[in-house]
Amino acid sequence: MADDRRLWLLRHGATEWARIGRHTGRTDIPLLPEGETEARQLAPVLTQEHFSAVFSSPLQRARRTCELGGLGGTMTVMKDLQEWDYGDYEGITTPEIRRTVPDWNVFTHGCPNGEDAAAVQKRCETVIRIALKTPGDGDVALFAHGHLLRALAGTWLGLGAIGGRLLMLSTGSVCMLGFEHGNHAIVRWNAPANGRF
Structure with a gap:
């Protein structure tokens, strides 16, 4: 595969739990109305692109x-694009977790009865491999x-899953x-969902 393919990472629109900071791993909650608006704002850009x-x-x-x-x-x-499995921390906010684990961070500590960064990295490596080997000459869109x-x-x-701690994502x-x-790079990061990026 030529090194001109781009992977488009598209975070879902707002949900009730995302708005208040509750860890939402496998709980299958819907978008809020404003989350649906955010998603619709992606269409003018995404529908003009060719995705393999x-x-x-x-x-x-x-x-x-x-x-x-x-x-x-x-x-x-x-399936590998599912959110981090937060285990016992599902539905709990970071400040609540830090009452008992003061320096807790999902990337460095993982989640009891859930996933740690090493497990998530294996899934990410699988996603990247599939995305790069997908036939065609277009980019690949990943909604997660x-x-x-x-x-x-x-x-x-090349920072591993733990490198994600350095990035914010709306x-x-x-x-x-x-x-x-020829080197893996970030082309664009955290652009707004209003088609003006």
Whole structure:
């Protein structure tokens, strides 16, 4: 595969739990009305692009973002794009966790009865491998979740999933990973979902 393919990372639109900072891993909650608006704002840009493949997390917030973003007709569900498994920390905020684990960070500490960065990195490596080997000459769109996409970017850059701790990612945002003189690079990060990027 030529080193001109870009991976478009598309975080789902706003949800109730995302708005208040509750860790939303496998809980399958819907988009808020403003999350649906964010997703619709992706369509003017995404529908003008040629994608060799469009993959989405199986969770409804990612699939619905893909649909409203105009790419639902070509979407393939990919289980490895599911959000981090927060285990015992599902539905809990970081400040609540830090009451008992003062320096807790999902990237450095992982989650009891859930995933750690090493497990998430393996999934990210699988996603990247599939995206790069997808036939065709277009880019690949990946609809997923905040921590997973940050971990994927860290993995892409050679920092491992833990490298995602250095990146912020808003709901309904667009990011692009690509190549610079053969090296993995960030092309665009955390662009707003209003088509003006």
